[in-house]
Amino acid sequence: MTVSSCATPPPDAPVISLVLVGAGEPLLRMEKRLSCAAAGLGVRLEIDIRKDADAMDISYAQTPAVMHEGKVIFNGLPRTEEIEAWLKLIGVRL
Numbered sequence: 001m002t003v004s005s006c007a008t009p010p011p012d013a014p015v016i017s018l019v020l021v022g023a024g025e026p027l028l029r030m031e032k033r034l035s036c037a038a039a040g041l042g043v044r045l046e047i048d049i050r051k052d053a054d055a056m057d058i059s060y061a062q063t064p065a066v067m068h069e070g071k072v073i074f075n076g077l078p079r080t081e082e083i084e085a086w087l088k089l090i091g092v093r094l
Contacts, residue, residue, distance in 0.1 A: 006036040009044045016090055017046040018073075021056045022064030029077055030064040037083035043091055 016038070020031060031047065038045045050056050058065050058072065066074040073086060 006039040009042050013044045015044045019048045019067040021050045023051045026064045033080045037080050
């Protein structure tokens with residue numbers, strides 16, 4: 001099933017800050033997966049996009065990469081369900 005658009009979380013939803021490292025279509029696909037996973041859980045994301053992977057000390061082969069609190073959480077393109085499971089864990093700590 002392909003999701004063409006995602007719901008918008010409410011303005012008072014908890015916010016999770018992430019850094020998304022990469023470029024091109026993979027970066028766009030990861031951003032979409034993150035947004036859809038978060039919206040499905042009622043979480044808002046603040047995403048800081050960094051296109052210079054070398055400056056983030058991440059090799060281009062490891063992109064797209066998602067970082068939270070300075071740690072790489074995902075490399076490549078995980079399934080939306082994997083992202084949702086991780087966001088649930090983080091949401092519990094908010």
